[in-house]
Amino acid sequence: xxxxxxxxxxxxxxxxxxxxxxxDEVTLEDAIPTHAALARDLGAGRLPTAGEEPDPExxxxxxxxxxxxxxxxxxxxxxxxxxxxxxxxVKGTVLAAVRAAGGDTTRYCGSHPMAxxxxxxxxxxxxxxxxxxxxxxxxTPDTRPEVxxxxxxxxxxxxxxxxxxxxxxxxxxxxxxxxxPQLAASLVAARLEDLDEDAVALAGQGLRDVTRxxxxxxxxWTQILAGNARAVRAVLTxxxxxxxxxxAALAALEAGDDxxxxxxTIARTIAAGNAGQARIPGKHGGASTVYETVxxxxxxxxxxxxRLFADVGEIGANIEEFHLxxxxxxxxxxxxxxxxxxAAAALAEGLAGRGWRIHG
Numbered sequence: 001x002x003x004x005x006x007x008x009x010x011x012x013x014x015x016x017x018x019x020x021x022x023x024d025e026v027t028l029e030d031a032i033p034t035h036a037a038l039a040r041d042l043g044a045g046r047l048p049t050a051g052e053e054p055d056p057e058x059x060x061x062x063x064x065x066x067x068x069x070x071x072x073x074x075x076x077x078x079x080x081x082x083x084x085x086x087x088x089x090v091k092g093t094v095l096a097a098v099r100a101a102g103g104d105t106t107r108y109c110g111s112h113p114m115a116x117x118x119x120x121x122x123x124x125x126x127x128x129x130x131x132x133x134x135x136x137x138x139x140t141p142d143t144r145p146e147v148x149x150x151x152x153x154x155x156x157x158x159x160x161x162x163x164x165x166x167x168x169x170x171x172x173x174x175x176x177x178x179x180x181p182q183l184a185a186s187l188v189a190a191r192l193e194d195l196d197e198d199a200v201a202l203a204g205q206g207l208r209d210v211t212r213x214x215x216x217x218x219x220x221w222t223q224i225l226a227g228n229a230r231a232v233r234a235v236l237t238x239x240x241x242x243x244x245x246x247x248a249a250l251a252a253l254e255a256g257d258d259x260x261x262x263x264x265t266i267a268r269t270i271a272a273g274n275a276g277q278a279r280i281p282g283k284h285g286g287a288s289t290v291y292e293t294v295x296x297x298x299x300x301x302x303x304x305x306x307r308l309f310a311d312v313g314e315i316g317a318n319i320e321e322f323h324l325x326x327x328x329x330x331x332x333x334x335x336x337x338x339x340x341x342x343a344a345a346a347l348a349e350g351l352a353g354r355g356w357r358i359h360g
Contacts, residue, residue: 012062013125016044069097
């Protein structure tokens with residue numbers, strides 16, 4: 001397919017890299033010429049020659065959120081035979097702007113690849129960024145079926161799994177599964193800014209897990225949250241109510257009296273989190289699976305992780321999840337190797353027999 005990508009940041013460059021490897025003809029465009037040239041040099045596609053106007057079958061707008069609608073409208077006018085999609089993480093505001101300006105909504109199908117990184121820009125692009133990720137399409141009753149099919153074909157070519165939902169359903173969903181988690185990570189990480197260095201040094205894997213996405217771009221996320229303000233506010237309101245109840249329970253316990261109901265509030269909060277976490281899709285998008293963890297002490301030396309993975313492979317265990325936590329002031333880390341429960345005992349025994357120290 002002939003695909004024209006407008007915007008060569010992380011998503012646009014990653015898309016170009018994936019489609020080029022797939023054999024599609026990709027042309028690139030960016031408001032900043034050096035960004036487009038860098039994406040080209042990385043292998044994401046080619047730049048149109050002087051005086052050449054691309055003739056795409058599909059235009060993918062991967063511009064910043066605050067200019068997406070304008071770019072979509074421009075593409076609809078500039079390429080009257082092409083289908084047009086965008087990859088912004090909020091769909092309702094883009095669709096409303098296109099309709100308000102009289103854009104041809106029959107050739108427009110919004111979409112959103114549920115993929116990203118903490119890093120941004122073309123240099124962070126990866127050809128496998130979309131592998132196994134959901135790519136949500138948000139066609140409307142106006143959208144021609146062949147336009148939706150064209151966007152779906154490109155999404156699948158990147159290795160993504162395609163799903164279709166209405167734009168408003170999408171925006172409510174991402175508020176809960178993407179936008180609020182970003183805010184939560186940022187709020188937790190912000191508590192560390194003024195914390196004593198000795199206290200920060202105690203950070204373990206749990207803190208790293210919770211705050212990993214807190215390194216995201218503030219400018220980009222301000223635009224995303226502003227664009228989905230209503231849906232995000234609705235989720236945050238419920239979260240704030242639950243947090244207020246926990247704070248009140250802790251205040252009652254702090255007071256030193258019997259605090260009837262306080263412990264129940266805390267327990268119900270943790271239990272509700274268990275229930276919600278269990279609903280997160282597991283491997284390959286299937287039902288969540290409970291794994292057993294084998295903990296292994298890994299010397300902080302070159303080649304040790306490679307040796308561990310090789311030994312796990314020789315034992316015949318399949319690693320479902322993996323985490324590495326470095327001990328405070330220690331010259332080793334604790335590798336947490338998650339496997340199906342039936343494989344845990346044999347893996348621990350096999351690793352011990354190969355000289356690894358099993359922890360816990």
